[in-house]
Amino acid sequence: MTQPIELRAAPHQHSGRDVPTIMRNVVYSMLPICVFSIWQYGLSSAALIFVVTLSCLAAERINNHFSGSVNTLSDWSAAITGIILALTLPPAFPLWMGAVAGFSAIWLGKSIFGGLGQNPFNPALIGRAFVQAAFPTAISTWAPAFAPHRFSEFIPSSLAAPFMSPPDIVLWAKQQGVDAFTGATPLARWKFENISASSMDLLTGNVTASAGETSAILILLCGLYLAFRKFLDWRIPVAVLGSVVLVAWVFHFAQPARYPTPTFVLLSGGLMLGAWFMATDMATSPVTPRGIWLYGALIGILTVVIRYFGGLTEGVMYAILIANAAAPLLDQFSQPRVFGNERDKS
Amino acid sequence: MRLPSFLQRTATFDHGIHPVYHKETGCLPIRRFPYAPKLFVPLSQHIGKPAIAAVKVGQEVLRGEIIATADGFLSLPIHAPATGVVEAISPIASDSGKMEMAITIRVYEADSQEIKVRNPHELEGLKGKDLALIMQEVGVAGKGGAVFPTHAKLVPPSGAVIDTLLVNGAECEPFLTCDHRIMLERAHDVLTGIKYARRVCGAPRAIIGIEDNKPDAIAALQAALPDDGTVSIKVLETKYPQGAAETMTYAILGREVPVGKRSSAIGVIMNNVMTLAYMGRLLPLGEGMTERVVTIAGPAVARPGNYIVPLGTPLRFLLEWVGARSNASEVILGGPMMGAAVSSLDVPITKGVCGVLAFGKTEVEPQRSYPCIHCGECLSACPKKLNPTQMGLLAAKREFEVMADRFSLGECFECGCCSYVCPSHIPLVQQFRIAKSFLKDKARSA
């Protein structure tokens, strides 16, 4: 050895966990949910997940091309956005609308803010909010699970041509021999008919819902895997779900006839998916310990309030978006106490 | 998050990291290093005023003889590390990157290198500053990181009452094992050093903090403890940076050093085990500091181990002797978390160097860095409970004042935990160092 040539700054060791590793593991953890969704809804769901994810990747790539930045597909974050987005859409959502959702998620939700880590809102939710506004009917048209021919035929609405009104799913369900299908989610049935679905059905996914929101237990397991491997911050889902249960319990306790049980509120709709996979998005959640707890609690409370008093049946999406907007503020007001400092400094 | 005490096996602090430790050299006994043909002895091997050269070019010096005298209380004398002849007194490359004055000694090859010059004092009955002044003659400086003259560190500021002398045997940096070996092989020296140190600072008790990955060192010290119960051992969790003064004080005593104050403000003075071991060994003999134990390790070193290295040995000689592999491309003084890479192999070993690590090309391959993904890992790792996330974002915008005013930049002690965990490979500590030196320059010019 003649002279040292490398002059790098300390520390000279690294944990070895980098951005692609984290993102890749999030993708892996969502695969079981995708598989379950495909098993339930067949071809339509498979095609939806594929198309939405691909359009997110394409949007990211096109953006790389025009902004002249390095290739950012390799950080896997666009893939996460795509998969989460697909899982929040109705399983028979027309594929072309899925592509619109994918592109709007990446471009409106992420690229315009400067890309990875700079987006104030969860891009998947931006995509979903965009199509909710653009296609209000399609986004609330649900499909029956376990249709007999689901692996050989698409649910007709999937293949709807752009700007044509999609065919009627309830009719198709009848032809398929799925009689009990009414086209309403458990939350909608509770809201408009005051019928609560059984906890068992909600846990195992035997309900009408978005592609990836059916089985609470599966989502819980996948989320726990990530939390266990420390790829997501366990405090966020705990805070979200805990505050939901608490608030729902208070309402239920006050007026049992009017408000559902906390279990129903906890297991229905997009809450599980939102709490484990969307609220935990790193870029859009706070980093300080107190900020994290407040953020989670805010999502939980808003979810229940929107579900009970809003015009919509589902509140998780808007709850998370509002909390995303509040995240920088929460961070600012909950600066940790610096070691050795007697008083809180905020 | 701090666990309730009944769940806690060993004393520890909040946050921090668990790097891969690479402590393989911990089982290798200390060996003596040969003398390089020439030794380069810098006049400033400690914090404080440099020593004043007391020899002339061409003069013969005996090993242990004073070749430079202390310049005031916050300074240290320097002893000849080998018998030989003074060849030059000139500036040489130093680990700080700047040129520094040093005495070059051409070592007499055939000399036995016995210590021939001793100046023992009657130590009985001496305490406080009187004892500190004798300690100064030994020329020992902190062996951990900051190279503060030991005698000066032990004298509490006027008014401060010291109740505990903390002895730092944590050695939390990966790769380094020299403190470990010292505790194992020279337990007696450590306790003698503690005895004298307590007499200077007036602490009624001493506590030695050791990480639980060194059970043999704990056992060796335990066996050597005095019977009066004034010295005890606290076993600490193996976690980085357990050996930092602030974290260790908290782990052992539950006291936080207040922001902007020294640890003497809360009744604590801390010294490193190796520092005290050398003090304990040399002070009764009246010898000067001429060598130290250094861990030489790293993936690019063929024969890693702990060596007694004469002060002034140039790195080039050191690495040749332990067999640096041909792919070696980065040499670090100190541990991998806080140590600095050197720009020249002419840099000599000085009193504060606890380790020399050589890494090969592949181990230092730069990683692709990503934008901050706001994951908060750095915040959860920072032992000072700062907010590296925000500081990193501000540093990128060069808003250094905001970092200092609102995010306590000055409290960062550059442990490197934040950079270590950052999945985006953002050089956070480096940015904080730049910010600090920028603010310092600005304050100076204002």
Ligand code: SF4
């Ligand atoms: S280097 Fe500074 S900011 Fe980073 S973890 Fe250490 S003390 Fe905290």
Ligand code: SF4
């Ligand atoms: S660890 Fe790195 S990526 Fe994560 S918040 Fe800190 S600076 Fe940002």
